[in-house]
Amino acid sequence: MKIPIEPNFRTDPKDYSEEERVKLKTKGLTEDTIGIYSSFHDFTREELEKEVSLIAKSFGIYMEFNRDKMKSNAVKDWIYMVRLPIPGGGPIRPDQWRILDDVSNKYTISDAYTGYPLPSLKLTTRQAIQFHHVKKRDLPNLIREIAESGFLTINGCGDNIRNTIACPLSKFWIFDSNTLARKIADYFRLPSELYLQVFEIPVSEERQFNNEESFKYADNLLPRKFKIGIAGVMRTIGGKYIIDNCVEVRANDIGVVPLIEGEKVIGYQIYVGGSMGENNSYPTFSALGLPIGTVFKEEELLRVLDAIVRIQEQWGDRKNRHWARFKYVAYKMGLEWVREKVWENSGIRLGKIANVNLDHRDLHLGWIDLGNSKWAYGVFVEDGRLIDGKNGKVKSMIRYIADNFHNVTFYITPNQHLLITEIDEDQREEIEKTLRDFNYGFRDGKPYSNLRTNSIACVGFPTCKLSFTDSERFLPSLIDELERRGWKDIPVSIGLSGCVAQCSRPAIHPISWIGSGYELYMLKIGGGNGNLGEPLIDWDENVIYLYQVPANRLADVTEALFELYERNKDISKEPGKVFRVLGNRKIIEWLKSHEKTRDLMRPHKFDKKIEGYREYHDLLRKRLEEVNRYG
Template sequence: MWSPLQKRGEVGIPIEPIFRTDPKDYSEEEKAKLKVKGLKEDSIGIYTSFRDLSHDDLEKEVSLIAKSFGIYLEFNRDKMKLTNVKDWIYMIRVPIPGGGPIRPNQWRILDDISNKYTISDAYTGYPLPSLKLTTRQAVQFHHVKKKDLVNVIREIAQSGFLTLNGCGDNVRNTIACPLSKYYIFDSNSLAIKIANYFRLPTELFIQVFEIPVTENIPSEKSFEYADNLLPRKFKIGIAGVVRTTDGKYVIDNCVEIRANDIGVVPIIEEDKVVGYQIYVGGSMGENNSYPTFSAFGLPLGTVGSEDELIKVLDSLVKIQQEWGDRRNRHWARFKYVVYKMGLNWLRERVKEYSGISLGKVREVDLGWRDLHLGWIELGSKWAYGIFVENGRLIDGKNGKIKSMIRYIVDNFDNVRLYITPNQHLLITEIEEEQKEQIEKILREFNYGVRDGKPYTRLRVNSTACVGFPTCKLSFTDSERFLPKLIDELERRGWSDIPVSIGISGCVAQCSRPATHPISWVGSGYELYMLKIGGGKDSLGEPLIDWEENVIYLYQVPANRLVDVTEALFELYEKNKNLGESAEYVFRKLGNKKIIEWLKSNEKTKDLMKPHKFDKKIEGYREYHELLSKRLEEVA
């Protein structure tokens, strides 16, 4: 099919994935994972390393394994730039399947940990302490010091949550629509069941952090991880079902299931869930040094029951575990197995591994994407969705939100909290008689306004990942930059335009920016690449002139993003009759017309210099070629 060791300039650099990699070709990461036997043996001194305070970092092999424990070794990159001192810090991630429920006593523990251990630092650029909510419905603690690591993990465990599977080469936190459980499909409980099935072995984790064994650690049958775990991270998302104002049940794609390695969508007939459709091969991440690509998941087939679903999920993860590239991490995601080997091949492997023949692909509408904000009626009770800008729960310009949530959980023991897949926070189980009290609290803590003005449509619909200063993969700012970009766009009069913006500090694209009509991806320090045309049916892509084989707006300076974004807003306004959303408008116009518009616009014409970037263009060209082949197999 292809030669994995074809050369492109450099001897020995493979230009294609090496599936079923020979162990002699394993990467350093794979060899390190093998040493701990699938997180079952401490053969590299993990216990000792966490307690060795003679240095603030971790040994390389330990830092690789620590990811599966939910721990990232980082350093303050702002401080490094200014002082040339590598100030080692840690990010700790707590996976919460389906986003919850989080009981008040559990939230108090997490909030206390943030107050105690997330260090205030002049170099952070935002107020601390803080809690960071993620697009994968997890909680992150930033700026934790090594001396506090063991205590933080132990105190998190007291809440009933564990940090296992928070990071690393395993099945990550299973995400799901947080409100679907209140209608006809409990996606939350299914997410918890799947997460428990794919949880890593707990014995070594308990030993390293000296955690008392609790009933919260499941002991039922679970997935059998290989000694070197999975080739890369693996993400599963479950769409939900919500009811519209006219009483109709619709699929809620708040999780953006096609951005996951596996997406699960309930099939509804006569207001009942009668089965599940499975999507495979989604992933945002790419690599600028190789012809990689972002990809949307494709429909593989259907199953008729939850038991069949678990068996098929098991087989798909096993296929990735066996076939995924273990030499080249940039080609190790499941999407490359899916897109290069094909859907028919994958269906055959699923039958071989699970004994289940998948049913035919069904036509499913994934167009409804609810942010779950404001008041939501849930039968006799209510929920209120709190907008948390970029997931950073702090007391800042958007009100004293962190203190407000703490006040609510201290005074309303009946409520349950859920993190949404868009980094917001839901307060559920609110009684009718409590609504007025909640509204009063919102006002008292200045929720709903930024600098004295109500949150705008543009701000609420846009999102960013963490970026600088803590994410070591990030090229530049995202979380700290987007609010300032929105401020300026609002000042220019674009507050209520129905176009959202996604920003990521690097090509990992953790905030799923390419699912927005306009997205900016870090391509250097204070430089961003435009991706255009993302939405429910397609991912945003670089502004490529396919005939000239060049990219435009690959490295736009941070102070010029507002000009390009405004020019794109103007283009949308002139052509909004072409489609029902900005995604369709930009797709209908096509790259040629967008390039012509930006070349003729006074605000942007000086930026429109072609960039020759063969690897990036080659990756996306291959994606389109493979996508055409795979769509033929969908039928």
């Protein structure tokens, strides 16, 4: 059964979706024609009007409801998530951290339903900070108090350029990806006047939030969210410089990778078309970005980025949001077409595609020598939830460091951890003592395992309104069980997401679990080192296996896959490659014969998902032929 992916490129305004029509009313987020101010300041009702809730995303605000309470109560308990974008993850000074920590203590509400103690700060894979369980009455004060730190929540969500991510450590060597990320983020920042008015944020000579030169958004902004990531450069112990792909640069709509020659960055390679999100109701696919060519000057780089975003603004589907991401433009129209459009929009001809190794992906944990008697320490934050709990008093520990070590700076990593940088040589012993005093490094008295530190989950239930099931609340207990079964040191990581949006980028891991229903998960297998894990599809039979695995059986399936890896690890040092070489048919046969999983191996007919991935593979083959032509 062939179900084609047919985006509506260059959409006729008469075919615009509801979201597009609402965005048009605000004229590019510059006019309050739908009662945005009055809605945010009306505390007689807990929810925002629908049109306002759509626009609120570009202000960094998601209207949500407590999914746990809905199980027993049909009345929605409205809550809000506020996302603070921090380009490149920092720097965050200690005084700024204290403001953000105070905000979380004041406005993130303690609630027995959440399963984790609050208040908390949630660090994200896009190097942002999220504040969960905020009540509507507290939103204006929370936004204003965050602004006192110098940060704004604008661009946190919505159909615009999201937080620009970058390797947080690269700046300490030969490539300052952090400053570049902030420059790009400033250029693509939305108009802020309306935002400042709605939340009554004072502007002074010392605090200016507008840029003289910036991207001119259309009246209906972009067709969907748009993400930019910048890889970094790290110095190895031997003094060699290598690309650090901690950001998973090809998972972004645009990826920027520095080109190294000796000890110097000589240019940038551009990738386009990455995106993890899918939709179960339509044929869609996850995809990694593909290279389209190189530029050699930073001022040219910004013009090329402007041109690519302009292509998406003009061509992206504004009728069908499930096909509105830039990957559908890039994969359907082709890389040669994109290169020509970049030339038309920027006047810059992209150079040949370079051969770049993106295999190194550092988590930036533990002690890191920055040189010149300066150090960084990477703090493991399980699933990005900075709290005082089973993993020690991590939130209080970071606050203590902010209060007592005034020279350090903080950076959020693209894997939801926190870096403490600029530590002096003579401060290392005191930092070590602080870690011990707050019981850092242990969960329930046991040291963090490799399996735990290498695995990751997004938020999921109860707060994310897109999620089908638990994610960050479930993964720690899954790791607990796998550790109990003896798998704490296996080099196979797990990615877990509560829904097909896949915000934790789970499919870059050898084993990933994607929420497919309440307490149900779909397996994706074989991710890592430039490959995405994919559903366990039998292409001959046109069926998917392990599409809805009950939560209480994930440990059984994961353990069976660990055993399969152990039997075949001589194939490759890279676990994902082991599964890819074995192939779906052998994996299916193994799981059908395994005593712990055979009862779960029932084929699932899912034409839309299968056809989405079939089309992805067809398009990928065509696009790789283009890569070879321009390489």
